[in-house]
Amino acid sequence: LKRRLADPPAVRICCFVPDLRKAGGSYCDFEGYVVRFEQLPLGLRLSTGDFLPLDDIVEIEIETKKTEED
Numbered sequence: 001l002k003r004r005l006a007d008p009p010a011v012r013i014c015c016f017v018p019d020l021r022k023a024g025g026s027y028c029d030f031e032g033y034v035v036r037f038e039q040l041p042l043g044l045r046l047s048t049g050d051f052l053p054l055d056d057i058v059e060i061e062i063e064t065k066k067t068e069e070d
Helices: none
Strands: 002-004 010-018 025-039 042-046 051-053 057-062
Touching: 010 042, 010 051
Parallel strands: none
Antiparallel strands: 002 025, 010 025, 010 057, 025 042, 042 051
């Protein structure tokens, strides 16, 4: 099941990316718009095409929309 978001938020997501050749990995930041929440496998699809598994996400920063008063 895939769900598209009507008004996708701009985000910065810190995610653990496993090393495919050896044990361990690194933490990487991804930026873009969340365009889909996917349930199989469970994760977020960004406008950049990146798929981030929910279990590997460490932190999400959501860009707030500025009003004319800001």
